[in-house]
Amino acid sequence: MMRVRRLIVLVTTLTLLCGSVAYADSVSQKLRILINNKKSEEVADGGIVVDNKVYISSQVVSDKLQAIVVKEDGKAIIYKPNVHMVTSAGPKIFAGVNKGDKFKFTTFIQVDTLKPDINALKLTIADPYGDETLIEQRKSGDANFPADGKSDFWITVEDISYNFDKAGAYTLRFSVKPTGESSFKVISEKTINSQ
Template sequence: MKIRKLLILTVALSLIGGTAIFADSVAQKVKVIFNKQELDDAGALVDGKAYLGVRTVGDSMQAITVWDDSAKKVTIYKPNVHIFLMTGSKPFGEVQKGKTSFRVFSQIDNLQTDISAFKVTITDPYGDETWIDGRTSKDDDFPRSKDNFWFTGDNFTYDFKSVGRYTVRFWMKAADNTAMQIVSEKTIIAK
């Protein structure tokens, strides 16, 4: 009786292990490096072809990814978004630790989809994010031209408490999408 149970257990474990090995050989994970950074959502190698998640590719390109469920279609829009930062009348990319007042200027063109909102944030070296400015389609000063517009943020005072890299990001929300997506970023070095 014990031999029979042992034989059944051995066969069961062999089938489970064989299935796992087969599944692993069908779709192998692939490391994907974009601009010297490994992407979190690795690709898969199936039948000699590498497959990547569309959202991962869009996020890496700092593009807007839109899923159309009715057409079963994904569209990636890559607008040109240029950010520059001004303190007083001077552009800057480095600051001393402490409080600094500045404005964010953004020029957007080649926007090929409607958006319902955008925002600008700053993230400190530890990953804490702070909202700087933004607009929604309900605001009177929301840009109505989708292809080309300028945005000048309000004067903003921020405390650069630590030495390190701070990232200013410009986010957009597609009109038929629920999530804000990063479309541009600029780094400030605090010394």
């Protein structure tokens, strides 16, 4: 008799559990996220739909939209600063190079509406295979670091020597480290094509 009761309890529990999983699966649905409707920028399982409402991961917003997501007091605040980068070799502005070119260039970075305080910034370049090289890093207290609380500033990184030895897209990345955070957040990218 005891075995029969255990069997009934077990069957009832499994039935309820399987029914709950099936119901939960029908209420929510995984969602693929496409940035600028590009298949190459697709994030599989980057969001979900629950009751016809779309929920996107804050990590997707931060990484793909180059925004800073700050979580405080039970809310997520998204900051998207306006950042422009221009590269020049001498007086000539460029966005493309010949494969094998090695030369010195300057990068001008203009930032405005950067609301969160930052304590470090850096500029890197990644080759077409993703190998990243640090070009310059600055931290709070350095003479050439933007003044505290400044949301609008210019940065000039001069005499960057780099060998564009591979064909493809090189990516300059400008990143900042918000105060209180342990990692850098990319807030702007610029592509230099090598052919």
